[in-house]
Amino acid sequence: MTERSQDEEKTSQGPQAGKAPQAEEPARAVKGTKATKAGKPGKAAKEAKTSTAAGTAAATKPAGGAGAAKTGPGRGEQPGRPAQARAAKGVSRRRLLGTAGAAGAAGLVAGGAAGAFATETVRKDPAPLNGVGSGSRPFHGVHQAGIADPAQTCGHLAAFDLAPGADRKAAAALLRRWSATAADLMAGRTPKGDDSGVALDAGPCSLTVTFGFGRTFFDRTGLASKRPAALEPLPAFTADALDPKRSEGDLWVQIGADDALVAFHALRLLQQQAGSAARLRWQMNGFNRTPGATAQPMTARNLMGQVDGTNNPKPSDPRFTGHVYVPEDRSGADAWMAGGSYAVVRRIRMLLDSWDNLSLERQEKVIGRRKSDGAPLSGGTETTPVDLNKFREDGSLAIAGDAHIRVASPASNRGATMLRRAFSYHDGFLDDGAPDAGLLFVAWQADPLKGFVPVQRKLDRGDGLSRFLRHESSGLYAVPGGCAPGEYVGQRLLEG
């Protein structure tokens, strides 16, 4: 059935509304830049004053946090950036960061208008980045980053297959390379040998890089005895129209950053570093709201226009860790997964032409929440607990029997809970003019059989939203816990 075959009609409204690592090189120029602006001190001085003040004020606030959104310096400072970029000629990002002191600290460098003077000035007197650029998330820790932290503006999901003949040793070397690169990039350091310049002027921009293992990884590396039972293939669902070429894979990488160049740079480096050990199997690009786009931080919207993510489990909830992460005292064959999590990844295309043709009232009924503010149809505001037992005066359920939030809720699924951390995607338009767009749905849980699987089974049978969705690709990955400095992600599996 094509998207256009849906017979829903809008009644009350119009359309809703790599190079191989090498020794560290001396300063490198940004390709194609000109140094001439450095010779205009008057203008540069003015720019420096303005931008430095804004940057200093914002640097104390975490990217994407309340302060960053309120002050909104990131977008306001954009006009000043080209001059800074030009002035950065001849200064490697690594060098700038070295001057600034501890990597990863707020207000690193490079974006400041001090750069508008000249190279030497930049080196001696780096100005802080604005709030968005300076945000950094830790690579090392009990859990990997990119799970419980807020989804960033830009996302790349990629799966790699080990090359024929690549064994456990090759896989271990790859994970070691990838981990070292991710640790550098997330701290705002330029990895050794990286002279691409792609992210040269930017801070870490809340970059996260998260690594996982698919079911097939374990056979290829002779580690089948350590494959967790939780990696059993997902059942088939009736809404599935899966493309095997864009599904599964030996290794999975999730990249997120609040800057598109920073995110691409990470993806490109990892792809280069895969070298002869692994080949890209599939790759998808996604996005979310930009920090500062809204007056205050608020739950993001998806491409159907709905506020999406409200009833996600909150890190402040005492049950959060148990729902999302494998217990840290895990023993047995999959003890290496202690502190890890399982990611279910689904590319879900939205049948937007059909959806947009529904009246607002019907759209809200399908979800069970108001579109304008995400409040449940049982009453209150966005964060009011949903009352699934509330009836309207006419005797009908306030939240319909097939409403998405009723069918998906833990209350309807014996407590099954997952953390949804999605990116929207748009890959152009199909031959019939319908947008090839939707959600790169990533669900995190300690056990997919107690999270995604029962919920999707139920949605498959009785969710009013499912007729507007097509699941086009699928992956299930074991995402190990984080690592300590000097270690790499997956070391406990590969060297245990």
Ligand SMILES: C=CC1=C(C)c2cc3[nH]c(cc4nc(cc5[nH]c(cc1n2)c(C)c5CCC(=O)O)C(CCC(=O)O)=C4C)c(C)c3C=C
């Ligand atoms: C198998 C799990 C889920 C899939 C697949 C899924 C797809 C999907 N969902 C939306 C939009 C919304 N989902 C919302 C809530 C919600 N969704 C799931 C699970 C899946 N969604 C859960 C567990 C919940 C929370 C239910 C609850 O306890 O209330 C909402 C409401 C706002 C919110 O709470 O996040 C929206 C909107 C889309 C568009 C989509 C596929 C493209």
Ligand SMILES: [Fe+2]
């Ligand atoms: Fe949902």
